[in-house]
Amino acid sequence: MTTLYCAICGNRFEPDDDHMWIDAERKPRTCHPTATLYEADADYAFHVDCWERLTSGWMDPA
Numbered sequence: 001m002t003t004l005y006c007a008i009c010g011n012r013f014e015p016d017d018d019h020m021w022i023d024a025e026r027k028p029r030t031c032h033p034t035a036t037l038y039e040a041d042a043d044y045a046f047h048v049d050c051w052e053r054l055t056s057g058w059m060d061p062a
Contacts, residue, residue, distance in 0.1 A: 002014075002015055004019065004045040005045070006019075006045060006046055006047045006050050007022075007044040007045060007046055007050075008046055008047070008050040008051075008053075008054060009047065009050050011047070013045075013047065017047075018048050019045050019046060019047060019048060020045070020046040020047075020048055020051045021043060021044070021045055021046075022043070022044045022045075022046065023041060023042075023043055024041065024042055024043075024044060025041055025042075
């Protein structure tokens with residue numbers, strides 16, 4: 001079975017545990033004019049508790 005690692009705390013968990021998936025675009029890796037500006041999209045897994053601690057206090061954009 002595949003083991004996932006939380007993107008915040010780094011602890012491992014199994015895919016059937018309660019967790020969050022986030023799709024994100026990575027920041028630019030270089031400013032060189034011929035290089036691709038952004039790396040491929042990335043998927044991040046989080047424990048639900050870690051995600052809730054991270055996002056507590058966030059509001060919807062105005």
